[in-house]
Amino acid sequence: MGQIVSIVIVNLNQARLTLGCIESIVEHTKDCAYEIIVVDNGSLAEEIEILKRAADRFKLTRLDRNMFFGEASNIGAEQATGDLVLFLNNDIKVTPGWIDPLVAVLENEYCAGAVGAKILHPNNELLEAGGIIRPDGWGVQVGKAGMKLPPGFADATRITDYCSGACLLMRTKVFLDLGGFDPIFDPAYFEDIDLAIHLRSIGLFTYYCGTSVVYHEESVTSNRIWSAEERLSHITTNRKRLMQRWGSYLARRLEEDLEPERLPAIRWEPEAASSPSAYKVVLYSARPLKADASSPSLLRVAAALQDCCSVFIATQEFYSRCRIYSLCREFGIDLKSFGVRQVGNLDRDACQLIVTFGGEPEPQLSVPRLAFDRDGAQLLGLIDNWMSAGKP
Amino acid sequence: MSEPASKTSDRETARASAKANLLLALYSHVSHDLEQTRAEADRLRLELGAVRGEFDQTRRHLGEARAEVERVHGQLNQTTNECDRLAVRIAELQQQLDALVNSTSWRITAPIRALTRVIRR
Numbered sequence: 001m002g003q004i005v006s007i008v009i010v011n012l013n014q015a016r017l018t019l020g021c022i023e024s025i026v027e028h029t030k031d032c033a034y035e036i037i038v039v040d041n042g043s044l045a046e047e048i049e050i051l052k053r054a055a056d057r058f059k060l061t062r063l064d065r066n067m068f069f070g071e072a073s074n075i076g077a078e079q080a081t082g083d084l085v086l087f088l089n090n091d092i093k094v095t096p097g098w099i100d101p102l103v104a105v106l107e108n109e110y111c112a113g114a115v116g117a118k119i120l121h122p123n124n125e126l127l128e129a130g131g132i133i134r135p136d137g138w139g140v141q142v143g144k145a146g147m148k149l150p151p152g153f154a155d156a157t158r159i160t161d162y163c164s165g166a167c168l169l170m171r172t173k174v175f176l177d178l179g180g181f182d183p184i185f186d187p188a189y190f191e192d193i194d195l196a197i198h199l200r201s202i203g204l205f206t207y208y209c210g211t212s213v214v215y216h217e218e219s220v221t222s223n224r225i226w227s228a229e230e231r232l233s234h235i236t237t238n239r240k241r242l243m244q245r246w247g248s249y250l251a252r253r254l255e256e257d258l259e260p261e262r263l264p265a266i267r268w269e270p271e272a273a274s275s276p277s278a279y280k281v282v283l284y285s286a287r288p289l290k291a292d293a294s295s296p297s298l299l300r301v302a303a304a305l306q307d308c309c310s311v312f313i314a315t316q317e318f319y320s321r322c323r324i325y326s327l328c329r330e331f332g333i334d335l336k337s338f339g340v341r342q343v344g345n346l347d348r349d350a351c352q353l354i355v356t357f358g359g360e361p362e363p364q365l366s367v368p369r370l371a372f373d374r375d376g377a378q379l380l381g382l383i384d385n386w387m388s389a390g391k392p
Numbered sequence: 393m394s395e396p397a398s399k400t401s402d403r404e405t406a407r408a409s410a411k412a413n414l415l416l417a418l419y420s421h422v423s424h425d426l427e428q429t430r431a432e433a434d435r436l437r438l439e440l441g442a443v444r445g446e447f448d449q450t451r452r453h454l455g456e457a458r459a460e461v462e463r464v465h466g467q468l469n470q471t472t473n474e475c476d477r478l479a480v481r482i483a484e485l486q487q488q489l490d491a492l493v494n495s496t497s498w499r500i501t502a503p504i505r506a507l508t509r510v511i512r513r
Contacts, residue, residue: 110406111403111406130413132414132417132421134421147420147421147424148420148427149417149420150420153416158409159410159413160410160413160417205406254414254418
């Protein structure tokens, strides 16, 4: 098998667990080319030091704060050099021969969009032999808690509704083209189910591969960072979001011959900075970019400017391009060409105008500035002029 | 452009297989749920039996306690009646005593009683 698998692992203050996961990968991944990308969700310095002890085994991306599983995974996937990307929870231990069957299923099975492994608890109890989605949106991990299955069901390779993001292999391009794990499910839960239905909507299937086995402790991170009430609240909110998007399909698909409706497609384009002569505009937001009312204005301005300038979105946080594309899809904004940077990593020399959104502290750049809320009319005038002239 | 016939048939096969797998897994899930609900119902039935047993026992204890209270109450009534009867009797005797002490004959015979006491010594 010639393809490189980029294994993306998200870590938050569990360096030892993560290293254990990586050790198991190194030990049990023999005939497959792979790279490991660890995305750290803002761990303490001492935890980072522990991680660095094995730094030769993986690429480390450090985020300043917890961006949660979905966004951290998107960031990891965007750094993948492999054609295939495999998301793996850091409380997983893989077993001999785990990866080849997964890759084989993705390569050989009909319209395979994603594939997941058999997940066992360290005490050998079955935790997941694929997942199904009930008409009310709840995901069911097949075989969990002693569920009796038809003979051979847990050992077969078969199409399933979804596989959890604990161990999920996809083609990198397919993952990115879908916009990755959707930020409307921040901070967590149901993003893997959404992704699988999303795959199905473009004609690809999620497969369960019963011959690839991994061990999983389950919810080690989420149990630590959230109380039971908080978890329940995220779960309740996100199930509602899932049902808003796919509820009609899920409710009717058992009776009817139905496929989920496609969401608006994302059209990935390379960053616009390729032409050095392009007029570069930075749109800066001190607020997090998320699926709420504070983000659309920045994204709309970015879309309006994209044809006549190089647009860079600058934020306090490190964001994936997946996130921006997904948010634009959510808000119905057609933004294709842009760069996204953490404000500290902006190329300070090559920027001609900064537009700030929300009046929060601005990046210290000595270039002309407009505040969108104060100088919106002026900005619109500028854009109109640029559009009619074809350039700034 | 429509897909060639073989692709369409592959897709139909995959979709049919997906649906069959979904139905099988849903069946397992619902059976499992049913089994768990049954087990829960059995557990609740047992618990209900135990609670009923406790309830019966408590009711029996309550009956016994009630009988005891009634018995004690009866005794108390009897005792009260006896007290009342004795009080009446005491009053009667007191009256008789008063009448006797205040009677003329009692006073006349007082020296004789005094003399009798001296002689006895």
